[in-house]
Amino acid sequence: MIKITEQLFLKAIKSTHTKTLYTLMQEVYALSYSSFWKDKGQWYIDSQYAKEVVLKELLETNADYYFIVFNNEVVGVFRFVWDQKLKENSEEKQVKLHRVYIHPKAQHNGLGKTLLTWLEEKAQTQGYTLIWLDAMNEQPQAFQFYKKQGYKHYSHTFLTYDLLHDKVRKMSQLYKKI
Numbered sequence: 001m002i003k004i005t006e007q008l009f010l011k012a013i014k015s016t017h018t019k020t021l022y023t024l025m026q027e028v029y030a031l032s033y034s035s036f037w038k039d040k041g042q043w044y045i046d047s048q049y050a051k052e053v054v055l056k057e058l059l060e061t062n063a064d065y066y067f068i069v070f071n072n073e074v075v076g077v078f079r080f081v082w083d084q085k086l087k088e089n090s091e092e093k094q095v096k097l098h099r100v101y102i103h104p105k106a107q108h109n110g111l112g113k114t115l116l117t118w119l120e121e122k123a124q125t126q127g128y129t130l131i132w133l134d135a136m137n138e139q140p141q142a143f144q145f146y147k148k149q150g151y152k153h154y155s156h157t158f159l160t161y162d163l164l165h166d167k168v169r170k171m172s173q174l175y176k177k178i
């Protein structure tokens with residue numbers, strides 16, 4: 001376990017944790033995003049957290065994938081991918097924040113902010129100069145959060161998944177120089 005604060009730890013996700021991860025994200029993802037989807041998000045959850053998908057992601061050597069543990073309880077996930085580029089032709093060393101999901105019962109305790117700061121410092125010490133991520137525009141909670149942490153708009157796109165409601169298709173790429 002990686003200790004971030006007295007109450008906050010990161011526990012590496014391993015191949016033996018696929019069931020725990022699926023159960024967790026079925027709850028955590030749905031609590032924040034089920035209203036985006038015609039099927040309440042079940043197809044998307046399966047596409048991201050089915051056992052075979054997770055096992056494949058765990059083989060990616062340039063990615064780190066953790067459970068967020070707060071007060072001895074698993075409350076979310078945190079995943080980032082080193083050297084995945086926002087600006088394709090840039091020589092800059094870039095890291096993608098792929099997932100940060102915190103259960104509503106643990107939100108607004110400063111966990112998100114603490115984890116982003118921790119990632120920024122870790123990336124900086126390894127010579128990275130930019131962090132970026134994808135965020136759904138119609139999730140104001142996440143959007144405001146990233147804005148507050150200093151992330152800026154880079155570009156946007158519209159997701160084409162059939163099951164997504166039309167009004168929430170906009171997704172932005174946000175970045176922060178570190």
Ligand SMILES: CC(C)(COP(=O)(O)OP(=O)(O)OC[C@H]1O[C@@H](n2cnc3c(N)ncnc32)[C@H](O)[C@@H]1OP(=O)(O)O)[C@@H](O)C(=O)NCCC(=O)NCCS
Nearest residue numbers: 032100101102107108109110111112113135141142144145
């Ligand atoms: C977005 C998320 C990661 C934020 O984490 P969090 O632990 O709740 O946020 P924090 O408590 O660290 O808040 C940090 C700052 O952001 C602000 N913030 C958090 N949620 C906010 C909201 N809904 N509206 C406005 N500001 C918000 C806080 O006020 C705080 O500001 P401060 O530093 O001035 O005090 C978390 O709410 C979450 O997991 N949401 C659901 C899943 C999700 O959408 N993930 C992002 C996918 S791209």
